[in-house]
Amino acid sequence: MESKNTDALFDSLVLELRRGTIIISVLSQLKKQQYGYSLIVRLQEKGVEIDAGTLYPLLRRLEKQELLESNWDVESAKPRKYYKLSAYGNTIYDKLCQHWTEMVRKMDQLMNEEGVN
Amino acid sequence: MNLIDRYVYAVTKGLPYKQREDIAKEIRTLIDDMLEQHQEDVPYEEKVKRVLLGLGDPELLADSYRESKRYLIGPQNFESYFFILKIVLGAVFLGITIATVVGSFFEPQEGIIGIITSYLAILFSALMQSFAWVTAAFAIAEYKGVNLLDKKDIKEGWSIAELPQLPEKDAAISKVETVFAIIFSTIFISIILFAPQAFAAYISSSPGNTIVIPVFNIEVLSRFKILFVAIFILGILKEALKFYYGRWTLKLSIPVVILSVASAVLTISIFVNPDIWNANFALEVMKHFEINIGELNMWNSLKTGLIIVIILSTLIEIVTSLYKGIKYNQ
Numbered sequence: 423m424e425s426k427n428t429d430a431l432f433d434s435l436v437l438e439l440r441r442g443t444i445i446i447s448v449l450s451q452l453k454k455q456q457y458g459y460s461l462i463v464r465l466q467e468k469g470v471e472i473d474a475g476t477l478y479p480l481l482r483r484l485e486k487q488e489l490l491e492s493n494w495d496v497e498s499a500k501p502r503k504y505y506k507l508s509a510y511g512n513t514i515y516d517k518l519c520q521h522w523t524e525m526v527r528k529m530d531q532l533m534n535e536e537g538v539n
Numbered sequence: 540m541n542l543i544d545r546y547v548y549a550v551t552k553g554l555p556y557k558q559r560e561d562i563a564k565e566i567r568t569l570i571d572d573m574l575e576q577h578q579e580d581v582p583y584e585e586k587v588k589r590v591l592l593g594l595g596d597p598e599l600l601a602d603s604y605r606e607s608k609r610y611l612i613g614p615q616n617f618e619s620y621f622f623i624l625k626i627v628l629g630a631v632f633l634g635i636t637i638a639t640v641v642g643s644f645f646e647p648q649e650g651i652i653g654i655i656t657s658y659l660a661i662l663f664s665a666l667m668q669s670f671a672w673v674t675a676a677f678a679i680a681e682y683k684g685v686n687l688l689d690k691k692d693i694k695e696g697w698s699i700a701e702l703p704q705l706p707e708k709d710a711a712i713s714k715v716e717t718v719f720a721i722i723f724s725t726i727f728i729s730i731i732l733f734a735p736q737a738f739a740a741y742i743s744s745s746p747g748n749t750i751v752i753p754v755f756n757i758e759v760l761s762r763f764k765i766l767f768v769a770i771f772i773l774g775i776l777k778e779a780l781k782f783y784y785g786r787w788t789l790k791l792s793i794p795v796v797i798l799s800v801a802s803a804v805l806t807i808s809i810f811v812n813p814d815i816w817n818a819n820f821a822l823e824v825m826k827h828f829e830i831n832i833g834e835l836n837m838w839n840s841l842k843t844g845l846i847i848v849i850i851l852s853t854l855i856e857i858v859t860s861l862y863k864g865i866k867y868n869q
Contacts, residue, residue, distance in 0.1 A: 473594075474594055478600075
């Protein structure tokens with residue numbers, strides 16, 4: 423009866439969870455330079471969906487925050503803007519990873535505790 | 540191709556000029572890449588349509604490219620904006636109404652229709668002006684505020700020390716006082732601008748016959764209109780600051796002192812000008828009262844007196860606001 427509502431609610435909760443992981447996913451793939459679309463494909467291959475409308479502006483924002491560096495490749499037929507982690511972005515990414523691991527550990531603990539009881 | 544051009548245009552048309560070209564190139568390549576990936580065997584036109592649909596509403600895409608918020612006055616300032624706007628518009632309405640009523644005594648030849656027409660015209664343009672100025676001031680504050688907030692976030696965020704102190708009773712600045720100050724200075728400026736003749740001595744010589752002797756030389760006075768407006772703006776600024784802080788603190792006292800000094804200097808620079816007064820004022824008043832020449836000196840000392848009053852009241856304001864600012868500073 424309410425399954426439609428519950429689904430919508432569930433979807434929005436999942437979206438909320440995913441939102442927190444977008445930046446770290448993107449940073450993780452930029453040790454080597456990528457352009458927007460190749461990044462989408464790469465992430466997709468690894469099971470992480472992100473749409474271009476989210477990714478492109480995000481890349482720009484991260485560049486403005488100096489986490490990423492960019493350069494235009496004008497040699498090839500299509501002009502492409504390549505992004506890559508800056509030195510600063512690298513440090514931040516490492517720190518984020520530590521946090522993430524820590525968070526996963528804690529979450530596991532919380533959920534397992536639940537399971538035991 | 541035309542569809543792609545239109546899509547790119549739809550996204551970039553509302554974006555900052557500097558970024559447009561860059562973003563356009565980016566999106567174009569993206570669409571191209573997506574087209575290549577599209578394996579289904581459909582006509583090119585159909586492919587383009589599907590790709591564009593996949594990218595979604597260009598307005599939404601533009602929105603995510605645009606980081607800055609798209610409003611003049613944000614929710615945190617809207618309430619005080621609305622409050623100030625109401626006061627200013629109300630005061631302008633009142634001031635112009637009073638100025639028109641008073642002014643209409645002096646130009647009876649204009650007739651009631653003429654008076655009402657010019658009243659409505661002046662009222663309309665003055666209300667528009669005040670609306671624009673208040674909004675502009677708040678928009679600037681909003682814009683500056685945004686930058687301030689960003690810096691704070693990077694610095695260290697919010698700290699307990701930032702919690703506002705509960706204002707001591709004497710430190711609080713009454714809002715009623717602020718409202719009245721704004722209303723009175725608006726009425727004053729409206730009269731100065733629209734009916735300066737109203738500053739006059741009204742002598743009833745015989746029943747139903749009033750002689751009006753203006754205090755100022757209207758022609759000279761009107762040359763100082765810009766200065767009067769400047770003084771008015773300084774005054775409003777001062778009241779707005781008081782309203783914003785709501786309590787005395789050194790951060791408020793210092794700009795209040797600066798604004799007071801500035802407006803006192805401007806006021807004095809207007810009134811030291813001997814031409815601004817109606818040169819015949821004293822003589823004419825005396826003529827109707829049949830009083831002796833000693834009063835003429837009094838008129839002169841009244842003029843000096845006015846300047847002394849301005850200086851004294853400015854000094855008092857400086858001392859009290861500094862005193863309260865230091866005493867209740869936190």
